[in-house]
Amino acid sequence: MTKKQKQLCIDILTWYHKEGRNLPWRKTRNPYRILVSEIMLQQTQVPRVIEKYKEFLRAFPTITALAEAKTADVITVWKGLGYNRRALFLQRTAQAVQKEFRGKFPRTLEELKTLPGVGDYTARAILSFAFDQPTPVLDTNHRKFYQKTFFGDEIKIDAELLKKAEEVIAFIATISLAEITPTQPPPTRGRGSFSLIYHWNQALMDWVSANTEKYTLPKIKKKKKAVPFKETDRYFRGRIVDVLREEGKIGIASLRKCYPEISDERFEKIVKKLEKDHLILRKNQSILLP
Secondary structure (H helix, E strand, C coil), X not given: CCHHHHHHHHHHHHHHHHHCCCCHHHHCCCHHXXXXXXXHHCCCCHHHHHHHHHHHHHHCCCHHHHHHCCHHHHHHHCCCCCCCHHHHHHHHHHHHHHHHCCCCCCCCHHHHCCCCCCCHHHHHHHHHHCCCCCCCCCCHHHHHHHHHHHHCCCCCCHHHHHHHHHHHHHHHCCCCHHHHCCCCCCCEECCXXXXXXXXXXXXXXXXXXXXXXXXXXXXXXXXXXXXXXXHCHHHHXXXXXHHHHHHCEXXXXXXXXXXXXXXXXXXXXXXXXXXXXXXXXXXXXXXXXC
């Protein structure tokens, strides 16, 4: 790292101490709550997630409560977040932690990635944000920062970006708190202080969001014309699940009449995919939440 790059890291941490967002999942070390926030944030903007995060934890305050809940209840509470399969992955992860790890979240990257729906980023986020391990993370904003700061517009694969992230993490580990907060108490969270590496991983999310023009990546030409969302299968999948959230159960023939704009073949394909994904159940001539 150059002297300029190192100073940028220090400047970002200093900025974050003053300007970092006050988000509910930054006030806990509970790996279950960190997991809930990370799964919700995968496809949903922060403002929408905040209230749903609180609502979800009121309904399922512990990993045991989620693991033992009715799947239909989990899907119902998930309303408003979209990508309903995430709710299923979250519950399956809770069940796996209960069954395979005796209710305790594993603390290695390899074991965390065996959990349903937990990929490399989410596993690293749990290690960093719940267990304060010196682990680099690579979400969209992290990726943009490492890409633009160290490689410019020469797009690199994640493996190369992670190597640079590890180099930065190694540097962050050498910084003293006095360099970041010389006249203020060190940043804290939950029951006590966290390492600057933890704060660095959080800081990049806010820093890049606050400096979007600086970290804009080159646009990749799209080969196909984008289809309006309301014409996609995902749109109709979501509407069907929403009907079941309200009705609980509905006859397939009645449901079919709700979507005259699509063909019988496409309707059946959508229903079968929902069934395959375990988001619905067929019972006689009706469907319901699992």
